[in-house]
Amino acid sequence: MALHSQIFQITSEEAFRDTAMDVFKFQFENNPVYRSFCDLLYKHPSDISTIEEIPFLPIQFFKTHHVLSSKECIQRTFTSSGTTGSTVSKHLVTDVSIYEESFKKGFDHFYGNIKDYTVLALLPSYLERSGSSLIHMVDNLIKASERPESGFYLNELDLLSEKLRTVDGQGKKVVLIGVSFALLDLVETHRFQLENTIVMETGGMKGRRKEIIREALHQQLKKGFGVATIHSEYGMTELFSQAYSTGGGTFHCPPWMKVFTRDPDDPLAPQKAGKTGGLNIIDLANINSCSFIATQDLGKVHEKGSFEVLGRFDHSDIRGCNLMVM
Numbered sequence: 001m002a003l004h005s006q007i008f009q010i011t012s013e014e015a016f017r018d019t020a021m022d023v024f025k026f027q028f029e030n031n032p033v034y035r036s037f038c039d040l041l042y043k044h045p046s047d048i049s050t051i052e053e054i055p056f057l058p059i060q061f062f063k064t065h066h067v068l069s070s071k072e073c074i075q076r077t078f079t080s081s082g083t084t085g086s087t088v089s090k091h092l093v094t095d096v097s098i099y100e101e102s103f104k105k106g107f108d109h110f111y112g113n114i115k116d117y118t119v120l121a122l123l124p125s126y127l128e129r130s131g132s133s134l135i136h137m138v139d140n141l142i143k144a145s146e147r148p149e150s151g152f153y154l155n156e157l158d159l160l161s162e163k164l165r166t167v168d169g170q171g172k173k174v175v176l177i178g179v180s181f182a183l184l185d186l187v188e189t190h191r192f193q194l195e196n197t198i199v200m201e202t203g204g205m206k207g208r209r210k211e212i213i214r215e216a217l218h219q220q221l222k223k224g225f226g227v228a229t230i231h232s233e234y235g236m237t238e239l240f241s242q243a244y245s246t247g248g249g250t251f252h253c254p255p256w257m258k259v260f261t262r263d264p265d266d267p268l269a270p271q272k273a274g275k276t277g278g279l280n281i282i283d284l285a286n287i288n289s290c291s292f293i294a295t296q297d298l299g300k301v302h303e304k305g306s307f308e309v310l311g312r313f314d315h316s317d318i319r320g321c322n323l324m325v326m
Contacts, residue, residue, distance in 0.1 A: 004098060007284045008105055010255040016284075019256075020051045023284055023291050031069040033061060034290050041268070052260065052270050056280040056294035062089040062238045070094040070288040079131035080237040089237050091133065094288045102240045102285035103137045104144065106254040110244045111175070111198070114141055118167050119150040120160065122178035122186065123202070127154055133237050134202065138177060161190040168197045177233065180204055180217055187224025200231040200244075214249045214309075234309060238293060240285035243307070250306050256284040259299070259307045267294060273301045276310060 003019070003026060010016050025045045027034050034057055038044070043055050061067055062080075064087070072094040080089040093099060107114055119142045126132040142150040149167050153160040167174050174197040178186070183201055199221060203214075218230040229247030243251040243259070253259060261277030263269035271277045279297045286293075301307045 004287050007256045007287060008101060016255065016258065017051050019284060020282055023287060024048065024054050027069045027290060031067065031290060033065045033067050051282065054292050056292045057290050058294045059238055059296060062091060063087045066092055067289050068092055069290065077131060078133035078237050081125065081129065091237050091289060098285060098287065099240045100140055103242060106242050107141065109254050114144045115146055116173055117145055118147045118172055118174045119145045120164060120174060120176045121152045122160060122176065122182045123152065124154050124182050125179055127152060134235065157186050157189055160186065164197065165192065168194045171196055174198065175200060177202065183221055187221060191224060193226035197227065198231050199225050199227055200233055202233050239281065239283045241283045249308055251309070252306050258282045258305060259301055261299065261301050262294065264298065273303050276300050278313065279307070
């Protein structure tokens with residue numbers, strides 16, 4: 001079975017670990033940037049016997065290098081949002097169908113068939129620029145829902161409010177996915193008492209509002225939408241997979257994704273579950289880029305693999321790994 005197909009067939013811890021080792025060997029041989037990073041650490045597949053020992057590439061490399069494990073033509077380039085003058089991350093995609101398979105199967109894993117939902121999207125900061133992987137994902141989910149009510153909303157809060165009340169009131173299952181500042185804008189001008197809607201925030205104020213902790217954000221959103229819980233999506237430009245929280249800020253991964261923590265003061269030292277540290281992510285769907293990424297997020301991983309995101313490193317672009325200069 002081809003590695004790409006093998007990834008989405010994972011159903012056990014053993015299968016994940018075996019596949020992760022296969023992907024590590026493949027990317028060591030086929031990704032020049034990752035190979036150079038491993039060489040600088042004197043890490044070779046022959047030295048690695050567990051997935052915890054696999055080197056995690058600092059996510060900043062996506063800002064400065066072409067991180068590729070494939071020689072195929074680039075089909076799409078996903079880019080991160082950034083402040084004016086800042087360097088953005090670029091995820092070069094040679095097979096966009098793998099990304100689409102990952103997010104469709106990931107949604108199905110946590111929420112069931114997308115055709116059971118009306119998908120409403122309030123993502124103005126993403127719609128206002130090109131290259132967003134989140135927009136590509138949500139656009140595909142909207143189309144896959146096959147419901148005429150599904151769609152994007154930019155600044156039409158009155159129109160969205162009317163549509164949300166109508167569809168929810170008809171007893172139809174709804175997913176409202178929105179960036180945090182826009183969801184707050186919506187509940188400050190409209191009040192709801194939703195009964196059939198999952199409200200899902202994607203995080204981030206994107207410079208439009210002052211950042212607040214997740215608990216405070218969720219309290220405001222729960223009150224405004226009249227729901228018991230707020231769901232969250234955890235993803236990023238450099239990943240092909242998403243983790244989801246169904247409430248309380250505890251995220252769960254699909255079977256082909258796993259999260260670890262590293263010592264915040266020693267980026268090459270892995271930590272046991274329960275300690276706060278930098279989040280390292282294995283995303284096997286990143287088969288054609290790099291599946292082993294050291295992010296700039298701080299968090300905590302629980303014994304059974306769920307995790308929390310607690311913040312970000314200060315000065316994260318310069319902290320983390322002094323082996324980045326190659």
